[in-house]
Amino acid sequence: MKEDTDIVEQVTPLSKSPSVLKKTDVFTSTYIREILERSDMDLPLVVIFPSYNIIPKQLPLPDDPILRIIELKKRYYQYNDLHQSHFSDNEISAIFSDSEYYYLGSVRGGIFRYSIDTGDFLEIKIPFDSIVNQSITGIVKKGSELIITSFSGLYSYDLRKEILSRKIQNENNLKITSLSVGVDSILLGTANGRLLELRESVLVELLQIKNNIISAVFCTDDIIYVGTSQAGVYKYNRSSGESDAILFINSHLENEKISFITNFDEKFWLGAAGDGLLVFDEKTGKLLAEERDQWFLSTSQSENIIYFGTHGDGLLYYDRIKNEKKAWGIREGLSSLYIPSLFQANGKIYISTPDEGIVIISEEIHEQKL
Numbered sequence: 001m002k003e004d005t006d007i008v009e010q011v012t013p014l015s016k017s018p019s020v021l022k023k024t025d026v027f028t029s030t031y032i033r034e035i036l037e038r039s040d041m042d043l044p045l046v047v048i049f050p051s052y053n054i055i056p057k058q059l060p061l062p063d064d065p066i067l068r069i070i071e072l073k074k075r076y077y078q079y080n081d082l083h084q085s086h087f088s089d090n091e092i093s094a095i096f097s098d099s100e101y102y103y104l105g106s107v108r109g110g111i112f113r114y115s116i117d118t119g120d121f122l123e124i125k126i127p128f129d130s131i132v133n134q135s136i137t138g139i140v141k142k143g144s145e146l147i148i149t150s151f152s153g154l155y156s157y158d159l160r161k162e163i164l165s166r167k168i169q170n171e172n173n174l175k176i177t178s179l180s181v182g183v184d185s186i187l188l189g190t191a192n193g194r195l196l197e198l199r200e201s202v203l204v205e206l207l208q209i210k211n212n213i214i215s216a217v218f219c220t221d222d223i224i225y226v227g228t229s230q231a232g233v234y235k236y237n238r239s240s241g242e243s244d245a246i247l248f249i250n251s252h253l254e255n256e257k258i259s260f261i262t263n264f265d266e267k268f269w270l271g272a273a274g275d276g277l278l279v280f281d282e283k284t285g286k287l288l289a290e291e292r293d294q295w296f297l298s299t300s301q302s303e304n305i306i307y308f309g310t311h312g313d314g315l316l317y318y319d320r321i322k323n324e325k326k327a328w329g330i331r332e333g334l335s336s337l338y339i340p341s342l343f344q345a346n347g348k349i350y351i352s353t354p355d356e357g358i359v360i361i362s363e364e365i366h367e368q369k370l
Contacts, residue, residue, distance in 0.1 A: 061368060065331065072333040072368075078360040080114070092352035095343035096139040096146065102350065102358065103146060103157075105136025111148060111157075124164050126152055138179035147186060149176035154188065154198070168203055178227070180217040187224060189214025195226055195236065207236050207243050218261035225268075227258025233270065260299045264306045265320040271296030271308065291316075300344040302363070307349060309339030315351065319366075335359065 062068050073079075080102075094105035102114040103124075113122040126134055138149040146157040147167070153174045154167040167186075168174065178189035186198040195207040195214055209228055216227030224236040226243075236243040259271040267288060268280040277296050279289040295311035308316040314329035314337040329337055336353050343350040349361045 069331065069333055072365070076362045076365040077333055078362075080119075080358050080360070091340060091354055092358060093341055094136050094139040095341055095350045095352060095358065096141060097343060097345050097348075097350055098141075099346065103139050104358070105139050105148065105150075107135050110134040111136050111139070111150075124157060126150060126155065126164070137177055140179060140181045142181050142186070147179065147181055149179045149188065151175045151191070154186075168198065177213050178215055178217045180219050180224075182219055187217045187219055189217045189226065193228070195224070206238075206241075207234070209234060213257075216258045216261045218263070220263065225261045227261050227270070229257045232256075233258060233261065259297050262299055262301070262306075264301050264318075269299065269306065271299060273297060273311070277308065298339065298341045300342050300349075302344050305344075305363075305366075307342055307344060309342045309351065310337070311340075312337050315339055315342070315349075332365075333361075 061071055091107045092104050093107045094111075096103040100116060102116065103111065104114060105111045110126050111124045113124060114120075115122075135151045136148065137151070138147070140147045141159075144159050146159065148155040148157055148164075154176055155164055156167045157164045174188075175191035176188050177191050180187040184199065188194075188196040188198065190196065191213050193209040193212045193214055194205055195209075195217070197204050197206055206224070207226065209226070209231055212231050213229035214226055215229050216225075218225045218227075222238040224238065226234040226236060228234065232245060234243050234245055256275045257273040259273050260269075262269050263282055266282045268282055270278045270280070272278070273295050275292065276294045277289075277291040278287065280286065281288055294313050296308055297311055298309035300307050304321045305317050305319050310316060314327055314332075314334050316325065316327050318325045328334055334351075338354055339351050340354075341352045344363075347363045349363060351359045351361065353359055
């Protein structure tokens with residue numbers, strides 16, 4: 001074979017006697033077949049398969065669709081079977097990962113720390129027995145602590161001391177539904193339509209949108225964008241204290257829950273549960289693209305790629321360098337097309353799967369033509 005091929009084979013002449021073969025000799029299958037057929041060969045033959053000068057992940061995927069899925073999962077997927085844990089009849093609603101642990105927030109069972117090395121679980125108990133109060137809505141790192149939001153309020157988890165404590169006192173009925181962490185403040189959205197800001201342990205109400213849940217919060221400089229459950233998106237100006245409904249949001253977003261608002265590649269990305277994804281120019285507010293009739297539930301991003309979890313369409317992503325968007329589903333190895341939460345970090349994508357736990361996908365999968 002030629003030197004520029006993937007498989008390295010050294011063709012040894014047939015005239016070479018088996019008795020003088022070296023350990024480093026590598027043979028073609030044809031030569032092995034010929035040498036086995038030689039009648040004068042009375043010594044045992046040890047055959048070493050050809051070596052490869054490339055890593056297995058770069059080898060072509062099988063053409064057969066079933067074998068292709070199996071090979072994708074083997075190369076790039078890591079499954080954490082959590083059936084014996086608190087997630088056997090549960091759903092992961094928030095994910096955060098560092099080099100040692102996954103922190104998993106759930107809909108019906110509080111928050112847990114899962115060791116990457118040992119697979120051990122530690123329940124980080126929230127001091128309430130109610131299932132509703134145990135529901136976790138967000139996990140974000142701020143310095144040496146995790147900011148955790150739930151239907152029972154706002155908490156801080158000290159990563160060094162491994163202690164959970166209340167971040168806000170005397171707010172027992174604070175059902176937090178959305179979270180945004182800045183350098184010097186924490187923004188919170190609540191189930192009764194309040195936009196709150198926590199600054200140096202002081203909680204201030206900035207805005208209230210009646211008869212709505214604040215389902216998404218995003219901040220840039222002095223402007224806070226607020227997504228609601230039924231009234232579209234509001235814009236709040238910190239300097240002036242004024243707020244108004246954003247004019248460039250189309251009326252079709254009324255009565256649609258806003259799942260997330262974020263910026264990426266100098267654009268605003270707005271996902272709605274029921275009416276798809278809208279992409280706006282960050283400076284002009286002009287609508288640039290839209291994906292209709294899809295349920296967008298969650299998002300996370302690396303430097304060059306933004307990912308979206310959906311209800312029914314699997315994992316979608318946009319690569320700003322290649323200027324391409326793709327969808328991953330069952331054919332790409334996913335076990336479910338329902339992805340309520342996801343998190344990107346350390347070259348991996350952490351995806352929640354219903355009633356199971358998480359699936360971890362290596363971003364090396366982008367090297368394959370899927």
